[in-house]
Amino acid sequence: MAIKAKPYLFSCAHNAMIDNLRRNQHTDDLDKSTNTPQSSFKQYNVIQEILEVAISKMKPEQRSVILLRDLQGYSYQEIADITGLNIAQVKVYIFMGRLFLKQFLEKSHIYSFDDLVESL
Numbered sequence: 594m595a596i597k598a599k600p601y602l603f604s605c606a607h608n609a610m611i612d613n614l615r616r617n618q619h620t621d622d623l624d625k626s627t628n629t630p631q632s633s634f635k636q637y638n639v640i641q642e643i644l645e646v647a648i649s650k651m652k653p654e655q656r657s658v659i660l661l662r663d664l665q666g667y668s669y670q671e672i673a674d675i676t677g678l679n680i681a682q683v684k685v686y687i688f689m690g691r692l693f694l695k696q697f698l699e700k701s702h703i704y705s706f707d708d709l710v711e712s713l
Contacts, residue, residue, distance in 0.1 A: 598691050602698065606640045644708040647697040655690035658683055 614634045648656060661667045662683075667675070670710060 598659060598687075598694060601661070602644060602694060642700070643698070643701050644694070647694050647701075650697070651690055651693055654678075655686050655693065658686040659694075660689040662687055 601708050648659070651659065654676075658672055658678075660673045661675060662669075669680050672678070673680050676683070678686070
């Protein structure tokens with residue numbers, strides 16, 4: 594079973610956001626505005642914008658294989674046929690692209706690797 598990167602990252606970011614909201618609810622009951630659905634929706638939009646920025650900063654080869662694999666659901670062989678790369682190169686570009694997205698999100702303070710592991 595292949596894991597799709599963008600939905601996976603959205604799920605991880607969403608779970609980290611929910612965990613953070615729950616932690617803050619116990620420690621800070623004075624500020625009720627952070628627990629509103631409107632603020633959660635805004636945080637989700639911020640995460641989506643950060644992912645779009647991260648994808649736009651990727652190398653073109655990584656971006657194309659990530660989008661083909663994780664958004665459009667093509668197989669490695671189909672991606673290889675479309676891009677003219679061999680399957681090993683496709684797998685390397687996908688791995689490096691996902692690694693870039695992970696590091697970009699960590700630098701953007703969306704989640705830390707430890708929080709991500711705890712949320713799984």
